Amino acid sequence: MTFAFFGLTLIFALLPVFLILFFVYSKDRFEREPFGKVFQVFFLSALFSFAVIPFERIVGSLLFMNYAARSTMDFDFALNFWAVALVEELYKWLILMILLWSSPCFRYRYDGIVYALASSLGFAGCENVLYLLGWGHSIALGRAIFSIPGHATYGVLMGFFFSRARQFKNRKLGVLSFANMVLSVASATLCHAVYDFLLSDSIQGGGLGLLFFLYVFVMDVIAWMLIYNDFESDCRL
Secondary structure, three states: OOHHHHHHHHHHHHHHHHHHHHHHHHOOOOOOOOHHHHHHHHHHHHHOHHHHHHHHHHHHHHHHHHOOOOOOHHHHHHHHHHHHHHHHHHHHHHHHHHHOOOOOOOOEHHHHHHHHHHHHHHHHHHHHHHHHHHHOHHHHHHHHHHHHHHHHHHHHHHHHHHHHHHHHHHOOOHHHHHHHHHHHHHHHHHHHHHHHHOOOHHHHOOOOOHHHHHHHHHHHHHHHHHHHHHHHOOOEO
């Protein structure tokens, strides 16, 4: 591997990540978040993303042990939900809990989307670099169009509910805070799991591949609506 190849890999892998993050960051109307704090969330999410791999393998192994029929839609969805989506989204959520939940920077509702997106795209950026190093630059465009915006959508969903969890906590509404905290993980996990499931052999091999493109379009629209809603109606938590 040459230095030029590695440099191009970083550009192809990280350019869509930074473009999406900058777009959402620039929409912050009140007290735009400190760049250093956003970068901290992004960088640490990327740095420790390797820790996710052994957990994914452990959960995947447990599923393989408990499923006799592994070429079924049930198994494909369970594998993508428990071994991939849940593990990865819990990791991104944990980054937010450690770095953001009690931070004085977390003061406006839109902040949740900005920081959750940074956590999600930090993970996605590292993953994208590894994919392009392993499979070459031919997959860069497809991942820039689908995979990276996919992770961005999971981050938007997580951040949308994460902010509301903090808002209800500040108002001493513990039950609603807990419910929104659960939704922040559950919504991102389910969205992620369905995305991966629609790319599985049981779906693609069954002639249902168009469902994937329809799903991506719908989720992108939903993500944009949530972003628009929160930057237009932004308020203190």
